[in-house]
Amino acid sequence: xxxxxxxxxxxxxxxxxxxxxxxxxxxxxxxxxxxxxxxxxxxxxxxxxxxxxxxxxxxxxxxxxxxxxxxxxxxxxxxxxxxxxxxxxxxxxxxxxxxxxxxxxxxxxxxxx
Amino acid sequence: xxxxxxxxxxxxxxxxxxxxxxxxxxxxxxxxxxxxxxxxxxxxxxxxxxxxxxxxxxxxxxxxxxxxxxxxxxxxxxxxxxxxxxxxxxxxxxxxxxxxxxxxxxxxxxxxxx
Numbered sequence: 546x547x548x549x550x551x552x553x554x555x556x557x558x559x560x561x562x563x564x565x566x567x568x569x570x571x572x573x574x575x576x577x578x579x580x581x582x583x584x585x586x587x588x589x590x591x592x593x594x595x596x597x598x599x600x601x602x603x604x605x606x607x608x609x610x611x612x613x614x615x616x617x618x619x620x621x622x623x624x625x626x627x628x629x630x631x632x633x634x635x636x637x638x639x640x641x642x643x644x645x646x647x648x649x650x651x652x653x654x655x656x657x658x
Numbered sequence: 659x660x661x662x663x664x665x666x667x668x669x670x671x672x673x674x675x676x677x678x679x680x681x682x683x684x685x686x687x688x689x690x691x692x693x694x695x696x697x698x699x700x701x702x703x704x705x706x707x708x709x710x711x712x713x714x715x716x717x718x719x720x721x722x723x724x725x726x727x728x729x730x731x732x733x734x735x736x737x738x739x740x741x742x743x744x745x746x747x748x749x750x751x752x753x754x755x756x757x758x759x760x761x762x763x764x765x766x767x768x769x770x771x772x
Contacts, residue, residue: 587764645690649701
């Protein structure tokens, strides 16, 4: 039972390159979230998916796209990376129903040069 | 627009002391107030949470105090230990149209000296 896994753990990109961050969960949770964490800024929601087949924008969606491939997987894509996207990215899940707790993955540290 | 304001940014406490972190919110629709703990290189993990129908919740050495009229809540860590050294985030959510999204404070880096 791995919980929430994220790949890769670290990544360095050049400006303009693209990449996809992967998130997978084995908790059978319906909702999944992508956050970015920057020093002194807390965690800010990029996109979320309430259930398989649905996605919605969060607080800072510009420059990102997401895909909810199935119930287990939720990917975050940077089409043309910019230095401002240097951050630590966290995926989180929440089970269905009237529950609030979110379970976070270990994060992906992305540097864009 | 920052909906959850957290203070202080950093805090240094001696072992055995009390650590206090404060948060204030603006949206009166929030109905769930968690605290998350994050160790270096790890993802945040839920530490303790409170609903607005109670003024205090205690779990071991960790207590949330909640003041609905002032729209403030705080985390108290009693008998602080070096192992408590971490970043703490307050957050708020509501179960309505926001789909349980969490709005986080900016975090407090707690250092407990031995």
